[in-house]
Amino acid sequence: MRAIILSLVIFAAGCSSLVEQQTPVCDAVAMIGGQHTTVHIYGVRSVANQTQYKAGYPFNWRWVSRGNFVSSTCQK
Template sequence: MKYVALLLSIILISACSGSFKKEQPVCTGNALIGGQESAVNIYNVRKVAGQTQYKAGYPFNWQWVGKNNFIRTTCT
């Protein structure tokens, strides 16, 4: 029974290993966080109701945040 459970675990792990696609940043930005300038990777850009939003990585935890959170960006 232990071997069957081990085999199933290995199959499940190997099946999921290729399903996560690593996103590459489309541009970068600098944000002022706690008085310190910090470089942030930006993974997507969208406009909502005339406002530009960036899907920002750490320290914004891959959430959509407004353009006004950044001092400057390389996004076009």
Template sequence: MRNILMVLAVVLLVSGCAGMLEKQEPVCSGTALIAGQETTVQIYGVRKVGSQTQYKGGDPFGWRWVSKTNFIRTTCDK
């Protein structure tokens, strides 16, 4: 009986977290100059911090918030 309750608890815990791992779609894209090469980067979020605009850049930025100045052009300002 105890094993059944333990299994049910684990199933409920896992099913409750199922929506947290959703695939995030990019909101726009940009071109960054990295090591002298133009690289296309998917952008997953845009935010303002004070007077600075930041983008949540995918690879090669590691899905971190970086300054708009890291990009030479973007499609975010439509």
């Protein structure tokens, strides 16, 4: 049993380096549940003349439209 637990711990430690660590490029404010919430932005792109942000929590690191935010510090 100890060998199994030890091998799982070593495996998990080895895989932790595979998760990419990113630094936010800017911040934006979204109105969520009636409250202003600051969201870290990890990328900015334009698709079909629409600006999109790669937004962290609570947007789950997905590309979302700039229109989801009331303000931002992002340049583009």
